[in-house]
Amino acid sequence: MTRQPRRIHAIRALFALTVVLASVLGALPAHAVSYDPITGTGSTWSQNALDQWRKNVASNYGMTVNYSGVGSSAGRRDFVAGNVDFAVSEIPFQTHPEDNSAPEIPSRGYAYMPIVAGGSSFMYNLKIGGVRVSNLRLSGAVITKIFTGVITKWNDPAIQTDNPGLAMPDKGIVPVVRSDGSGSTAQFTLWMSKQHPALWSAFCAKVGRTSCGLTSQYPTFGNAKAQSGSSGVAGYVSQDYGEGAITYVEYSYALEAGFPVAKVLNAAGYYVEPTADSVAVALLQAQIKTDVAPTSPDYLTQVLDGVYNNADARSYPLSSYSYMIVPTAVGGVFTEKKGLTLGAFANYMLCEGQQQAEALGYSPLPMNLVLAGFDQIKRVPGADVSGVDINKCNNPTFKPGDSPSSNQLAAAAAQPAECDKVGTAQCTTGTGGAPADTPTSGTGTGGTAASGDPAADAAAAAAGTGAVDTAVYDENGALISGGTAGGAAGVSGTAVASPFTLAEAGWGSQQAVMLFAGILLIGAAVLPPVLWRRLKPLVAKAGRK
16 A cells, blocks of 8 residues: 555544544533523623623533613613513612602512622713823813813813813814613712712702702703613714713723723822723722622622722722612523523623623622522522532632632732822823823913822812922833823723633534544644654544444
8 A cells, every 4th residue: 555545544534433423422412501591681881891791601511692772761760661581781770760750679589699890981072283192180070070061171170180281172062972771870879969069959950850860860950961771971972072061881891992081180199091990999998788698688788988989099989889680589581590691600600701891891790699599599599509609709809718808909009100199290191992192282281289198189280270280201210200190001992802711712522622623634634644643543542432
C-alpha cells in the first residue's frame, strides 16, 4: 500500500471516530435539568444586565428567560395582574400611585430580591468649538435646576462655576425625561425631593402637582423632551439633533452609546463618576430594611439618605440597586415547575452573573444583599435551594470567610484625583463611554480660591456660588495624572460583557471533545507520514472501540 492510500485510510478511521464521539455526545442530554420557560417585565434601568444574564443561562443551562423592558410601573402592574412570573423594579409596589391608577396590591405572595446595583447618571451631548465635551461637572443644585427649568443655558454662571476649565457655550439646554412610568424617574425624583426639597416643591407646584415627593411619572415642562424607556432617552441624547441635551439614565446606557456622563459633586466636595467602585463605596451607607419580617412588604427595600450624604470622597451620590419581584405562592401564570427555573436563574444572577456587572456598567451586589437574596430564593415555590451556598458564590465583592459587611470593591476603590475636587481647575479625562480627554477651553478663573474646607466648598458649589482655583493645570500636571476614581477608561462602545470563562461563553464538554476530534482530523491530513505511522496504532485501537 502506498503512503497516500495509508493516509486516506487513517483519515477515514479518524472520521469514523469523530462520528462515533458525536453520536454518543448527541445521545446524552445537553443539560441535566429540564427548565420550564419563565417570563418577566419591568425595569429598563437593569435591562442590560438582565439581557446578558438571560443569554448566559440559555447557552449554559438550556434555560429560557423571557424579559421585556416596559418600565418599572408597567412591570409591577403585570405582576399584580398575574400575567408574568416575575417583575423588575427600582421601587416597591405603590399603594397610592401618583397617576391615580389602582393601588398595586398583588393577590399572591411576593418578595423583593436585590439583583444589581448601579448609578443613575446624567448622560449629555455637548460640544465646545466642535469638540465633544467629556469631563462635565455638576453639583446637585445645578442638576435639580436643569430638570426643573430654572437653568436653561449651558453658559449659566452656576454651570460655569462647576466647570472653570471649560468655556461653556451660549446654547440652550434640552432636558430629556421619561414619558413612561419608570424606576429611573422614581429614583431621581426621590433624590431631588430629599436633597433639594425647596426647588423640587416649587417645581411641582408650578406644574400643578399637589404633592410631589417620589414620582414615577416625570412632569412635562418647558422645552423638555419626553421619551419612552432608557434606550429612548439615551437614544435621543446620542443623536446629532440631541446636541445640547442631557438626560438621567443608568450608567450602562452611556457606556453602550459611547457618550459621557457628568461627574456629580458629593458631600465630601469631589465630583465623582458612577463607576462600579464609587457605587460600591456609596452603598456602604445604604440602610436595608431587615428589621421587619421577611414576609413584610417592606423587607429588603432600600433607604438611601445615607448614600446621598456619604462623606467618603470616593462615593457617587445617586447610587442604588434594582429589585426582582418574585412570587412566594403559586398563582396567575406562575407554577411550581416554573419556580425551579426562577430559583436557578436568581441564584445565577446573585453569584456568577455579578462577575459581569462592572463590564456592563453596573456594580456587583455585596455579600449582605446576596445573603438576603438567598433567603428570598428559598421562599419561591419549586426552587431548588440545595445549591444556595454563600461559600460557592462566585461574586467579585467577597470571598469565602469574609464578613457580610465587607465589600472587596469598596475596600480597593481609589481616592478621586485632586483635580476632581471642588475649587480646582478641572480634570480633562473623559467619562462614561467617552474616555477621550477634553482640552481645556476655560481660563480656570471666575471665582475665589477654595476655602480648604471640603464640606463648605461643596455647599458653596451646590448653591451655585462655589469657589474656583485661579491656577491652570498643564497637560503634564496633576490635572490628568490621577484619572477618575475607578474610571471606565477601558470601556467604550457597546456594553457587551467580555467572557470570563469558556463555560460562561457557552463552551461545555461537548464542544471541547468535538474540537479535539477536529484537531485530530486535521492532523491526519497534514502530519508527516513517519509521525503518522507512530500514531496509527492508537487511532486504530480507538476505532475498534
